[in-house]
Amino acid sequence: MPAMLSHWFFSHSKVSTTHVRVLVPLLVLWFIWKSRNSARFEAASATPAQVIFRIEEFLDHMGTSHAFSRTSFAGDRDCPWARFGGPFRRDKDVAPVAWKKPPPGWLKLNTDASVLHGRASGGGVLRDHCGKVCFAYYKEFGELDVLEAEAQSLLHGLQLCADREVGALTVESNSNALVQLVCLDMGSKWPVCIVLREIKYLVQRMGASFHHVFREANSVADVLSFLQLGAQRVYVADAALPLRGQRRGSSGSSRSTSAS
Incomplete structure (x- = not known):
């Protein structure tokens, strides 16, 4: 095992002590x-897929907190986390990204969340196959992390759908970590595991499908999650949706860009 790790650590001439080839084996x-200790002392089992997911989630959190530099991926720009190492030259394919209407007879729920100054809020919108808003919402959750x-x-969006007895539902979020936790039936830390249990119950009960989309295709929910309105809101028509410039305590004259 030590020989294998040493070969992995120093398998490239550009590897430094902060290189991803050093970090990944250690993680x-x-x-x-950690999984061994949880199994022994807490009777909590973990599959190999769950351990891999937790490692990938940890690396994603490191990337979003700017813990990497370009030298962390020297010689390994094809690494899935290299995007966190700063800009570098590469060929890029350009593809249009936009919200897609669900099939006729189906409804689509898009959800998102934001954390500003330690305070979490979320937003979402339910639309039909014509793109018409059935309802939209904004809600504040207090001090939570992003996930x-x-x-x-x-969960709040699904509960609103369940209250309205919505059927033939598809759900989208730009949180890839959340989609994997729900769809791959992976465990998570408390209290997220409690919320996930309720989400999975509602998804199964309504026969809904859950998919990841890019943020650009989730723009309405994204804008709603940032509004900071100070109270829970539910909107039942396109015309009732707040505007991007509307904030807590702002006047109507400050409205500028529509959330829709």
């Missing part, structure tokens, strides 16, 4: 050790 060992806020916003 693999650390999360296996917890995403989960709470999704």
Whole structure:
């Protein structure tokens, strides 16, 4: 095992102590050790897929907190986390990204969340196959991290759908971590695991499908989640949707860009 790790660590001439080839093996060992302790002392089992997901989630959190530099991926620009290492030259394919209408007879729920100054809020919108708004919402959740806020916003949207006896439902979120937790039936830390249990119950009960989309295709929910309105709101028509410039305590004259 030491020989294998050394070969992995130093398998490229440009590898430094902060390189991803050094970091990933250490994380693999650390999360296996954590899973072993959880199994022994807390009777909590973890599959290999769950351990891999937790490692990938940890690396994603490191990337979003700007813990990487370009040298972390020297010689490994094809690494899935290299996007966190700053700009570099590469060929790019340009593809249009937009919200897509659901099939006739179906409804689509888009949800999102944001955390500003430690305060979490979420938003979402339900639309039909013509793109018409059935309802939209905004809700504040207090002090949560991003994943917890995403989960709470999704749960709130699903509860609103269940209250209205919505059928033939498809759901979209730009949180890839949340989509994997729900669709791959992976465990998570408390209290997210409690929220996930309720989400999975409602998804199964309504026969809904859940998919990841890019943020550009989730723009209405994204704008709603940032409004900071100070109270829970539910809107039942396109014309009732707030505008991007509307904020807590702002006047109507400050409205500028429509959330829709």
